[in-house]
Amino acid sequence: MQKNNYNDQELEAxxxxxxxxxxxxSTSGGCFTGASLSAVDLIVYLYGRFLNIxxxxxxxxxxxxxxxxxxxxVPALYGTLAxxxxxxxxxxxxxxxxxxxxxxxxxxxxxxxEFHSGSLGHLPSVAIGxxxxxxxxxxxxxxxxxxxxxxxxxxxxxxxxxxxxxYKLDNLIFVVDRNHFQANMRTEDLIPLEPLASKFxxxxxxxxxxxxxxxxxxxxxxxxxxxxxxxxxxxxxxxxRGKGLPSIQERADRWFCNFSAQEVAQLLLELHGHDTTSLxxxxxxxx
Amino acid sequence: xxxxxLLTQTALADEQIIVMTAENRALVxxxxxxxxxxxxxxxxxxxxxxxxAAGLALRDRxxxxxxxxxxxxxxxxxxxxxxxxxxxxPVKLSGFIPGFLSDANGPTHQAIEDxxxxxxxxxxxxxxxxxxxxxxxxxxxxxxxxDPAYTRIxxxxxxxxxxxYEFGKAEVVAExxxxxxxxxxxxFEQALIAVEILRNExxxxxxxxxxxxxPVDEEAILNAASQSKLLxxxxxxxxxxxxxxxxxxxxxxxxxxxxxxxxxxxDKWFKPALLPDVLHHExxxxxxxxxxxxxxxxxxxxxxxxxxxxxx
Numbered sequence: 001m002q003k004n005n006y007n008d009q010e011l012e013a014x015x016x017x018x019x020x021x022x023x024x025x026s027t028s029g030g031c032f033t034g035a036s037l038s039a040v041d042l043i044v045y046l047y048g049r050f051l052n053i054x055x056x057x058x059x060x061x062x063x064x065x066x067x068x069x070x071x072x073x074v075p076a077l078y079g080t081l082a083x084x085x086x087x088x089x090x091x092x093x094x095x096x097x098x099x100x101x102x103x104x105x106x107x108x109x110x111x112x113x114e115f116h117s118g119s120l121g122h123l124p125s126v127a128i129g130x131x132x133x134x135x136x137x138x139x140x141x142x143x144x145x146x147x148x149x150x151x152x153x154x155x156x157x158x159x160x161x162x163x164x165x166x167y168k169l170d171n172l173i174f175v176v177d178r179n180h181f182q183a184n185m186r187t188e189d190l191i192p193l194e195p196l197a198s199k200f201x202x203x204x205x206x207x208x209x210x211x212x213x214x215x216x217x218x219x220x221x222x223x224x225x226x227x228x229x230x231x232x233x234x235x236x237x238x239x240x241r242g243k244g245l246p247s248i249q250e251r252a253d254r255w256f257c258n259f260s261a262q263e264v265a266q267l268l269l270e271l272h273g274h275d276t277t278s279l280x281x282x283x284x285x286x287x
Numbered sequence: 288x289x290x291x292x293l294l295t296q297t298a299l300a301d302e303q304i305i306v307m308t309a310e311n312r313a314l315v316x317x318x319x320x321x322x323x324x325x326x327x328x329x330x331x332x333x334x335x336x337x338x339x340a341a342g343l344a345l346r347d348r349x350x351x352x353x354x355x356x357x358x359x360x361x362x363x364x365x366x367x368x369x370x371x372x373x374x375x376x377p378v379k380l381s382g383f384i385p386g387f388l389s390d391a392n393g394p395t396h397q398a399i400e401d402x403x404x405x406x407x408x409x410x411x412x413x414x415x416x417x418x419x420x421x422x423x424x425x426x427x428x429x430x431x432x433x434d435p436a437y438t439r440i441x442x443x444x445x446x447x448x449x450x451x452y453e454f455g456k457a458e459v460v461a462e463x464x465x466x467x468x469x470x471x472x473x474x475f476e477q478a479l480i481a482v483e484i485l486r487n488e489x490x491x492x493x494x495x496x497x498x499x500x501x502p503v504d505e506e507a508i509l510n511a512a513s514q515s516k517l518l519x520x521x522x523x524x525x526x527x528x529x530x531x532x533x534x535x536x537x538x539x540x541x542x543x544x545x546x547x548x549x550x551x552x553x554d555k556w557f558k559p560a561l562l563p564d565v566l567h568h569e570x571x572x573x574x575x576x577x578x579x580x581x582x583x584x585x586x587x588x589x590x591x592x593x594x595x596x597x598x599x
Contacts, residue, residue, distance in 0.1 A: 114345065127342060156366075159334060159335045163335050
């Protein structure tokens with residue numbers, strides 16, 4: 001089964017390109033810029049080294065399964081799929097076009113997207129169904145599901161943890177994009193989640209907590225899969241909202257962004273270490 | 288044959304079938320021993336069960352999922368709509384104790400808007416068999432179809448022997464020049480009684496067991512509307528969104544009209560008690576249904592129907 005195997009340096013280079021794609025999509029209607037920048041390194045690592053998902057095996061029953069339950073991370077997924085050749089890079093220019101399907105949440109018209117998302121707290125259970133069938137059918141496939149930390153407000157995430165534990169789904173990995181923000185504010189100021197690792201442990205999961213922007217730390221954690229026999233795997237990846245763009249990093253008001261063309265040009269320079277951008281575009285309130 | 292026997296036989300013959308339940312085992316008690324890992328009980332988690340069913344269907348399984356109709360269609364509504372409906376997956380929903388069948392449970396357990404909300408989901412199909420014989424005749428077609436499906440499970444035994452089921456078609460029991468009763472589910476039994484009483488009064492009475500609410504047998508409705516002076520829609524469902532609404536939609540679609548007396552739960556839950564007492568209290572026994580129909584006949588005049596003239 002084919003699998004990508006990029007080294008840390010190559011993953012860094014891909015991640016930078018993906019961040020460029022996100023910035024380019026953050027105009028003419030915009031996208032979830034801040035939210036998706038935190039997940040870039042996670043998604044690039046998973047597709048770039050961990051999951052056996054490539055263009056050649058998209059429909060192979062032995063492929064791994066990737067579910068993006070935190071649907072507004074999708075610009076990071078579009079960028080990754082484009083950089084890894086699952087969709088044409090030019091197709092990203094169709095972002096929000098009525099003639100294509102590159103919209104604000106994932107859908108199965110995009111090769112590599114196994115299931116649509118957008119309504120939070122859904123894909124844990126869908127991933128469970130796939131993991132259950134792999135157990136029933138006797139396969140070795142891995143099932144990875146990325147959750148937002150704000151998404152953990154949804155009760156169905158915890159309902160799913162109960163069921164995943166009951167069925168000993170050690171072929172299932174939940175990855176929390178722990179950027180410490182939900183739509184409008186810091187998670188700990190609204191619905192506190194900490195101590196998060198012990199919450200998952202209390203539900204029977206085997207938990208690793210790492211820096212979600214450090215490819216070596218990601219690889220060390222995921223290389224230990226399955227963490228413990230008979231236990232659901234949980235990776236809490238501490239991340240930074242807006243990672244890569246100091247001018248929007250860790251800002252509650254830069255969740256969804258719709259920049260001017262000039263701001264996009266400056267932000268692309270900022271990604272490469274130039275001066276921070278002075279932003280005047282208003283944040284769109286989507287939620 | 289019982290529901291459980293049919294499900295066992297079908298699942299043993301077809302490895303694709305997965306039987307799931309949110310800890311509602313009344314109809315599937317023997318399945319764990321027979322199916323092993325292909326029986327999945329997710330506990331009291333209707334939402335997670337539906338999401339997991341979607342995941343199983345992604346892997347080419349056909350999940351037949353069980354829960355009380357109220358919780359299956361309402362607690363898990365958004366999961367049915369979003370995970371099963373949008374993806375158009377062949378998940379088969381078996382809703383237990385729908386309509387009046389929840390008898391003494393109370394309004395928390397009354398699924399009397401289930402048809403309305405399920406038929407509003409694109410791709411979803413909706414079925415309501417009259418009794419166990421009807422259920423057993425309908426289910427093989429429902430499970431064979433590639434569509435998601437919601438079935439009001441009705442395992443009541445009656446002496447009536449139904450016609451073979453043709454997918455999406457109603458069972459036209461009789462045609463009538465005066466009145467035609469259109470109904471589904473357990474009220475079919477009461478409708479048979481009402482028909483007898485009305486015939487003894489000298490009326491020509493038709494009876495249609497709708498069986499499938501979506502797709503609906505438009506031809507059966509239009510034929511009844513053209514043959515009978517009065518249509519009755521009889522259902523253990525809210526007046527809004529069920530058969531009365533469906534009949535109105537069909538008549539409007541074909542630019543026709545009819546006199547229709549709806550017998551349904553008009554903006555109210557029903558009084559909880561054992562089924563025979565519920566039927567009597569709410570006015571849904573065969574005798575009460577017949578009385579309502581006779582009352583309508585004598586009380587009302589034909590309403591004026593204005594037919595606008597359109598130029599070609």
